[in-house]
Amino acid sequence: MTTTTTRSHRLRDAAVASVVAVLPHEISPLISAASTFFFILSAYFVVLPLRDEGAISLGLSTLPGLFAGSLLLTLVAAPVASLAFSLPSIPKPRALVFIHRFFSLSLLVFFVLWFASTPGHSPSISQSSEDASNKPPGWGNHSWFYILVRISLFLWVSLLNLIAISSTWARVIDVMDNESGSRLFGFIGAGATLGQLFGSLFAATMAWLGPFLLLFSSLLMELAALSSKGICTDDTHSSMELSSTMTTMMYIMVK
Template identity: 25%
Template sequence: MPAPLQRPREALRRIPRSTRAPLVWAFLYFFFLLTGYYVLRPVRDAMGASADVAAVFPTSAIAWFGARGIDLGDFTLQVLFTGTFVAMVVLQPLYGALVSRVPRRVFLPVVYLLFIACLVGFYFAFDSGLPGRGAAFFVFVAVFNLFAVAVFWSFMADVFADHEARAVYGYIGAGGTLGGLLGPELTGLLVGSLGVANMLLISAGFLGLCVLCILMLWPHAGRRTRAAGDAETIGGSVLAGLRLVAREPLLRAIAMLMFFGVGVGTLLYNEQAAIVRALAADDAVAAVTFYSRLDRYINWLVLVIQVLLTRRLLARFGVAKVLLIPAVAVLGGYALLAASPLPILVAIVQVATRAGEFSLGKPARETIYTRVAPEWRYKAKAAIDTVVYRGGDLTFVWLHKALALGGSHVVFGVGFLVAAAMTLGAWRVGREQAKLPA
């Protein structure tokens, strides 16, 4: 067997037997979760790029803006991102109330069952061609992605201790990457024969499997919770997550890293979309093919890094240095783009940016939450992963609209400054997390 393939097998053998069973269930959990999400993502992207304004927005909204001389079709993404942020702000206190008052063994399945119920409702909306379904679905998928993934990693911090997390998070992330490869393939193979509405039911089925994985992982989480002396019900204020972020230097640093990290991604995504529209304005098939290939390259690169490098880098260099790797790569990529914004270079930097985040940045950040109190894991983390994340989206999607008037050089020049702020945030997170107990 080739040496590169022997290393992960040898590393798996060194994982204690007591950790192997939860690793398998966590791997399957993340695989099912991201398969279900990536089944939905092409439907969401189609709604965001749809020229059928009536399918995206309610008839009353189209008429209201039209009477004031505003064509909603010219601001589709900006309006959808704004709606997503508002939804996050409204839902964050409700999520905080659920976390405060309901035991984790109850609210974890409840969150997923609520998402399943929503998907069943959207099935009827798409099946009947309900006007305005696109905007509601776009916002729902964005909320689902952030809350469901945030809950997943919070739960993993309950299941695995810090030293275990450094050993297994790369493999767990690979499960999600495999789901990210399978989901779009399922949609591409089945949507033509089953239709869009039935794809939502397939996604709901994968979420049902996530609930099964939660139930299988709960005994492992319960043992660690009792050993750490943590209460099963977190308690506290429903807005405690936002207050913790405002008060704690480490959480503020993570929020800064998240905000500007989202910024570099949003500027790159919107500029790339503008380039694709210019190059393939009358060829929708070419545009879809380009995006599908891009996602495929990203997910395969993420999978290779997660299996071969993530565990070794975290174990050898620690969280602080690993966080700086994708940040410095993004900084260098934006420097190149500011000098020469070629379409092929935009695609290469997009692949490097997203692959670095999913394979190194996110696993490194998530290991930090294994060393903090449950209220940090479930409240502060959710606030950062939802309100701060979508606040960054909202800020930079409108900023790009203004910067684009000056051309790509202006967009990427400002993007370089945003990437520098992201790198500073990564350094601050590394410094602050070093103060936590081992």
């Protein structure tokens, strides 16, 4: 079993080294970073059509207000998230996992709320689903619970996209220096691009799943949380570098 795992790791490392100039100790954090961005962007684009569908059901006239609300929420949440991520009492690797897992759980909550607020599933809606379907989209055709859930999901998905991506980039920048970043950021960006492609294709192909896309998006964010654990420095390599540096300094001092 160990031999098979080692062989698979060697094949993985060789495949990565064939497409990007990477040092051996950089391969593991590089793959973790690219995978994390892949899962984040996949999760975002999987849930994006459902978010837009819920917003359109409130009427096209509400879209400018929703986008303005997303902007205001971003302006407020961005500095708060940056402050929380930089707290010295919480290790950054753990904080990053917490952020991704928090959004994963929040998508599960929205899955429950979506069904609870949908006509035919919630007793708080006075109109039947047939009556609502015969009327043009608008706030007046829905209960306050339905409206609140759709608006909240619209704003929350926008926040997920901002916080998850920015916090992950902050962690990547901590791990990689300018030299390694110039070599490896393109590979990480490719992971994000593939995530957008996969998420868009999956959402288009599996649109019939409806709100169940929230469950798949939640799973992707959990995978992002697991992948982000590998975005870390190689302690062995760092110790070797430090030892080499100290040896060189001692040699110079003796001479």
